[in-house]
Amino acid sequence: MQYFLVKSEPFKYSWEKFNEDGRTFWDGVRNYQARNNLKAMKEGDLVLFYHSNEGKAVVGVAKVVKEFYQDPTTDDVNWVVVDLAPMETLKNPVTLEQIKTDEQLKDIALVRQGRLSVMPLKAEEFDRIVALGS
Template sequence: MNYWLVKSEPFKYSWDHFVAEGKSMWDGVRNYQARNNMMAMKAGDLVLFYHSNEGKEVVGLAKVAKEHYPDPTTDDPRWVVVNLVPVEKFPKTVTLAYMKSDERLKDMALIKQSRLSVIPLKAEEFDLIVALAHE
């Protein structure tokens, strides 16, 4: 089991929209590092859903429903998508400001590489964020 965090701008694709649809094909990733992370996702892996720009907080939990396959929105064979399904809307969001302030989270790729949109998490980081989201 691996843990991930995906970013989405809520104006383009919000958590609420994701829940309303019940699933999501995570397309539009055009960055090799993010692509490589998606290719490493396994069905059942858990994924934190983060709102960038507006909110700047982790809002919910998703899981990988289908492993990577070619991105149908482009003819370019380099890019892939995965399918995600919502698991849980967190009772409490975890903000970027908090994550930056916590010693245990300051090495997260989310903070160190702010432009990466698909980010691997350590189990400890994942567990801590989920715990904070339920406080």
């Protein structure tokens, strides 16, 4: 089992819209490091959903339901998507401020590489954020 975090601006694609849809392909990634993280995702891996820009908080947990394939929004074969499905809304969104001040989370990619839209997490980082959101 692997763990990841994906970021979305709520006005573009919110957690609420994701729950309404029930499943989506994660597109629009145009950074090679983020793309490689998408390619590393396996069916069943868990993914934290982070609202960027507005809110700046982890709001839910999703699951990878289909591994990477060609991004249908572009003809460029360099870009891929994965399919995600929502699993659980966090009772309490976990803010970026909380993450930055938590001793166990201060070194995660969200803090170190703030502009990266898809990033891996260690199991203990994932578990800590979910615990903070409970």
